[in-house]
Amino acid sequence: MERAEIEAAVIAILAKQLLLPPGEISPDARIDELGLDSLGKVEAIFAMEERFGIHVPFNANAPDQPEFDFSTVGGVVRDVEALIAHKG
Amino acid sequence: MRRVVITGIGTVNALAQDVPGTFAAFRAGRCGIGPLTFRDAERLSIRIGAELRNWRPEASFSAKDLPLYDRVTQYALVAGAEAVAMAGLPMGLGPRGGVILGTAAGGIQTWEESYRAVFAEGRSRVSPLVVPRLMLNAPASHLSIRHGLTGPVLAVSSACASANHAMGLALQQIRAGAADVMLTGGAEAMLCFGGVKAWEGLRVLAPDACRPFSLGRRGMVIGDGAGVLVFEAEEHARARGAVPLAEVAGFGMTADAADIVAPNVAGAARAMRAALRDAGMAPQDLGYINAHGTGTLANDRAESAAILEVCGVAPPPVSSTKAMHGHAIGATGALEAIACVQALREGLLPPTLGFEAADPDCPLDIVALHARPARVEAALSNAFAFGGLNAVLAFRRA
Numbered sequence: 001m002e003r004a005e006i007e008a009a010v011i012a013i014l015a016k017q018l019l020l021p022p023g024e025i026s027p028d029a030r031i032d033e034l035g036l037d038s039l040g041k042v043e044a045i046f047a048m049e050e051r052f053g054i055h056v057p058f059n060a061n062a063p064d065q066p067e068f069d070f071s072t073v074g075g076v077v078r079d080v081e082a083l084i085a086h087k088g
Numbered sequence: 089m090r091r092v093v094i095t096g097i098g099t100v101n102a103l104a105q106d107v108p109g110t111f112a113a114f115r116a117g118r119c120g121i122g123p124l125t126f127r128d129a130e131r132l133s134i135r136i137g138a139e140l141r142n143w144r145p146e147a148s149f150s151a152k153d154l155p156l157y158d159r160v161t162q163y164a165l166v167a168g169a170e171a172v173a174m175a176g177l178p179m180g181l182g183p184r185g186g187v188i189l190g191t192a193a194g195g196i197q198t199w200e201e202s203y204r205a206v207f208a209e210g211r212s213r214v215s216p217l218v219v220p221r222l223m224l225n226a227p228a229s230h231l232s233i234r235h236g237l238t239g240p241v242l243a244v245s246s247a248c249a250s251a252n253h254a255m256g257l258a259l260q261q262i263r264a265g266a267a268d269v270m271l272t273g274g275a276e277a278m279l280c281f282g283g284v285k286a287w288e289g290l291r292v293l294a295p296d297a298c299r300p301f302s303l304g305r306r307g308m309v310i311g312d313g314a315g316v317l318v319f320e321a322e323e324h325a326r327a328r329g330a331v332p333l334a335e336v337a338g339f340g341m342t343a344d345a346a347d348i349v350a351p352n353v354a355g356a357a358r359a360m361r362a363a364l365r366d367a368g369m370a371p372q373d374l375g376y377i378n379a380h381g382t383g384t385l386a387n388d389r390a391e392s393a394a395i396l397e398v399c400g401v402a403p404p405p406v407s408s409t410k411a412m413h414g415h416a417i418g419a420t421g422a423l424e425a426i427a428c429v430q431a432l433r434e435g436l437l438p439p440t441l442g443f444e445a446a447d448p449d450c451p452l453d454i455v456a457l458h459a460r461p462a463r464v465e466a467a468l469s470n471a472f473a474f475g476g477l478n479a480v481l482a483f484r485r486a
Contacts, residue, residue, distance in 0.1 A: 038386070039349060042291050055133065060291040061307040061385045 001084055006052075007077045013047045014073065027074045041070065048076075054083040091322040092262045093332035093486055096175025097426050098167040101313030101413045102138035106170055110423075111430050113412060114438040115459050120413050121298060121309050128281040134293040137279045138311030138414025155217055157230065158195030159277035163314035163419075164227035165234060168271055172235055175318040176330060177269065185237035186267045187228045188258045189316075190250025190274035192418030193283060194243075195222030200282045227275045231316070239267040248380070250274050251315065251421030252471035252479035256339035258319050259481075268324040273422030275314035284310065290349070292384050298415075299442035300381035300408035301388050301450040308382040311414020315422025317429075332486035334432045337466065338367025344476030351387050351472050356394035359478035363468060364398070367482035371399040375464030376431050378424045380472045381408020381440065382415055391470065392450040405462065407455035411441035421471045425481060428467040432485045435463050 007027060014031075015022040017040040025034065036044065038060060045056045056079075057067040069075030099106070102120030103113035113120070120138040129135060145154055145162045148169075157165070177185075198221040205211040220226060225243035232241040240261050244254040251274025258272035278284075287293050292307045299305035325332055340362025344355035364371060377399075380391055395403050409427045416423055427438045436459050443456035469481045 037347075037350075042289065045291070046289060058291050059295070059306050061294065061305060061383075 003077065003081055006081050006084070009051055010048065010077050010080060011073065013044050013051065017044045025073060027077065029073050031070055031072060048080060052080060052084055054080065054087055056083065090263050090265070092259050092319050092336045093322050093325055094317050094334050094336060094429060095320045095325050095330040095332060096171040096177070096318035097333065097429060098170030098174065099313065099315045099423060099426055100140060100163050100166050101416065101423055102140055102311050103413055105140065105166065107426065110426065114409065114427055114430055115436060117439045117441055117458055118412065119441050120311065124279065124284065126280055131281070132284050132288065134284060134288050134295055136295070136309055137284065138309060139279050140312055156220060158198045158221045158226065160191055160195055160275045161227045161230050163277060163312070164189060164275035164316060165230055167314040167316040168231045168234065171271065171316040171318050175320070177235070177318065178328065179236060181237055181269055183239045184267055185235070185269040186240035186261060187231045187237055187271045188240065188242055188244060188254045188261070189228040189231065189272060190244045190254035190418045190421065191224055191227060191276055192245060192247050192250050193276065193278045194224035195226060196278055196283050197280045198222040200280050231271050235271065237271065245418065246477045246479070247473035247475055248415065248417055248420060249471035249473035249477050249479040250418035252469065252481055253341060255317065255319070255336070255421065255425060255481055256341060256479055259336050259339050262319055262321050268321045270319045271316055272319055273315040273317050273425070274419035276417045276419040277312050278310060278417055279312045294383060297442045298383045298411040299444060300379065300383040300411055300440050301392070301447060301452065301454050302443040303445040303447045305383045305385070305388070307384050308410070308415045311416040313413065313416045313423060314419050315426050317422065317425060334429045334486050335484040336481065337369065337484040338363045338482035340366055341479045344478070346476055348476070349474050351390035352476060353390050353393045353397065355476060355478050356391060356470070356472050357397045359480045360394060360398045360468060360470065363480040363482045367484065369466055369482055373466045374399070374404040374468055375462060376404055376428070376437050376467040377406045378428050378467065378469045379406050379408045380470045381410055383408070383410065387472065388447070389449045391472065392452055395452060403452060405437055405455050405460065406452045407438055407440045409438050421469065421479070424469050428469050428483045431464050431467055432483060435461055437462050
């Protein structure tokens with residue numbers, strides 16, 4: 001799966017949680033600044049796992065997420081891409 | 089107002105299947121958390137919990153009765169029998185006795201087994217006892233049947249605060265004169281595939297260990313078990329020569345009316361203050377707080393802020409016993425009330441296991457790793473549940 005396709009799918013998932021048009025979410029946007037709350041985050045992760053057939057190692061209790069970068073849209077896309085490749 | 093005392097306690101949990109064993113584990117700082125062993129556990133990403141080891145219901149129940157009891161009811165009945173025996177309760181309390189018991193998930197294993205049978209295995213029918221097994225009031229009702237208590241009997245469900253709400257309501261029944269004796273506390277048996285799978289989705293379970301208030305914590309660890317306490321009007325206990333273990337001095341409950349999962353400092357602090365006010369205590373009277381202390385970032389930070397807001401700059405020692413018995417959800421408040429009884433009676437504060445390093449966001453005097461001797465006149469026990477429901481109990485030395 002191409003990076004652009006993954007990015008579009010990740011943005012679509014985030015847009016659905018944020019009730020925003022996908023065009024308003026830029027790849028370098030910071031997730032917290034988009035206004036995604038903790039439940040929105042776990043729902044988005046669930047949607048990505050279902051969409052890409054991956055398991056995202058995300059724990060809401062780790063202040064910095066060493067195993068999965070959830071700080072920016074671009075970070076999420078990169079790590080999802082890596083998980084898909086790893087699954088490969 | 090009638091004073092209410094505790095005259096008996098009973099428990100089954102991951103540490104032990106009775107009170108003496110549980111007290112010994114609290115003294116020694118023993119951990120009840122281990123690998124999950126139930127069916128399909130290998131399909132989970134979280135594989136630890138505080139399960140009861142070597143649970144043998146056939147040793148406690150007849151072959152005729154056992155089909156009626158989900159595990160949650162089995163736990164409640166065994167804990168209840170110990171509490172009633174310790175209290176030396178007379179038979180024939182009838183309408184002067186009742187039961188208010190907390191549970192969050194009730195007979196969840198009965199749901200799971202029945203759904204597995206009809207959906208996964210294609211069976212066309214389930215046991216006719218499914219409904220009476222899984223209903224949330226089954227543990228309370230079976231305790232009432234077993235001990236002949238015909239007064240106020242009901243189940244209370246408020247997620248992780250269920251047992252504290254149940255005990256608070258039981259206190260109020262006795263104060264109001266609706267009963268002289270109440271069996272109360274909570275029971276939970278959520279450690280099954282569906283129960284843990286549901287929690288996994290929230291990303292709040294720790295994969296390795298429970299480390300409340302400590303740097304390096306990764307979340308909560310679920311436990312199973314039950315705690316049943318005999319609450320009794322003081323004059324009723326004295327008249328029959330029963331020994332009070334502790335006084336149930338006060339109760340406070342509040343709702344955040346804010347987020348469905350995120351804890352709220354103001355709501356937690358209001359509940360603590362309400363319990364102190366109800367008990368006629370000042371914060372400086374407290375010698376110990378048994379924290380909700382789940383080991384999640386969100387809880388531990390909010391609870392620390394609430395404790396500091398209520399108690400000022402020098403709060404009493406705090407521990408979370410969840411790193412020993414696990415977070416037993418709707419039963420956990422009852423296990424923690426039993427820990428408070430031990431603190432008040434033995435002058436020994438149970439420890440917070442798993443503690444690695446102080447978290448600057450939780451600037452409390454945490455009783456870390458080892459039990460600490462301390463004379464305690466009064467203790468608080470906190471429970472702050474999903475749904476924004478807070479329930480706090482205040483106990484005093486008898």
